[in-house]
Amino acid sequence: MRILVLGGTAFVGRAIVAEALDGGAEVTLFGRGKTGAELFPEASRLVGDRDTGDYTALRGGSWDAVVDVSGYLPRQVGQAMDALGDRVGRYVFISSTAVYQEEGVGPGADEDTPRRPPVRTVEQVEDLDNATYGPSKVACEDDVLARYGERATIVRPGQLVGPHDHSDLFTYWVRRAARGGRVALPGDPEQPVQVLDVRDLAGLVRRLVEDERPGVFNAVGPAEPTTLGGLVRSCARAAGTEVDLVRIPAELAPRFPLVRAAWATQQRDAARARAAGLPATPLSQTAADVLAWDRDRGEPPLTCGFSPEQEAAVLADPRPGGARI
Ligand SMILES: NC(=O)c1ccc[n+]([C@@H]2O[C@H](COP(=O)([O-])OP(=O)(O)OC[C@H]3O[C@@H](n4cnc5c(N)ncnc54)[C@H](OP(=O)(O)O)[C@@H]3O)[C@@H](O)[C@H]2O)c1
Incomplete structure (x- = not known):
């Protein structure tokens, strides 16, 4: 081919x-x-x-x-x-x-x-x-x-994640969960979240090409629906750490990695793609691979989320405006 x-x-x-x-x-x-x-x-x-x-x-x-x-x-x-x-x-x-x-x-x-x-x-x-x-x-x-x-x-x-992703949106949580301890979450831990391993997208594209399949396909994941809290815990499991999620006011960080206001955008249906061969890498596997990739590249500064110092300040005084971040 x-x-x-x-x-x-x-x-x-x-x-x-x-x-x-x-x-x-x-x-x-x-x-x-x-x-x-x-x-x-x-x-x-x-x-x-x-x-x-x-x-x-x-x-x-x-x-x-x-x-x-x-x-x-x-x-x-x-x-x-x-x-x-x-x-x-x-x-x-x-x-x-x-x-x-x-x-x-x-x-x-x-x-x-x-x-x-x-x-x-x-x-x-x-x-x-x-x-x-x-x-x-x-x-x-x-x-x-x-x-x-x-x-x-x-x-x-939808949101794609995996090694070589330079958006930092998932890498933030992978790296943060790997540090363990009290984790500040400026959102609802019950918020649904969809991220798809980019290698699963690639597997789908390969199958669509090989099968000469026409049509339109949502490519969202993971196969097992999860929440923001579930995602952070999956990342912690992959790193062998324990996390304690601390919900803080969303006003403290209006744009935060994977925090979304419109929950339905995180609950799209991928049944058609699954039937066409979309693979289903477990989220913990994706997290483990991103963690290994991030460590291998030397954990450069991220472009989103809290720095450890910012997070410590927010956790010390989580009232809106209480901590200078
Ligand atoms: N990341 C996500 O979560 C996500 C979600 C939904 C959809 N998407 C879609 O995924 C695609 C982006 O993925 P990616 O950037 O990671 O893809 P990629 O194909 O791995 O990288 C972008 C490629 O485009 C080439 N390129 C850039 N500017 C070019 C130009 N002016 N002329 C010719 N080639 C050019 C780059 O090579 P050179 O620089 O050498 O030209 C590079 O090979 C987009 O279609 C985006 O809408 C991404």
């Missing part, structure tokens, strides 16, 4: 490429050559730039499937489809659960949940924000489905 991956050298695409190579696929990577240039020496490399619209390197060759991991704007996806035409058997577009409307959506929402209106006006990826990221993906999805029909496959991941 010959697979072209647009992207493939940072986190999500990297896992997809590793899984495809593991399955014996012949993989071609398309990117600028800036990220992960040392990765995957066994894959062929094509150099181009989706910002400037340089797809010249895609003028030759044919593939059983293209997996578009680096497409955010309809312009980018349209140009890639123009360049590839019918020289790809299937177009797999990595979208996001951010395409869905949040209003009026309850637990167990599936792929038929109404999407947000498409946005086509954003020109540069850097200009995307919370208001336009999902709607721009909506426009991309529509264009891929219109062009490839039964040869289109749309994958909508």
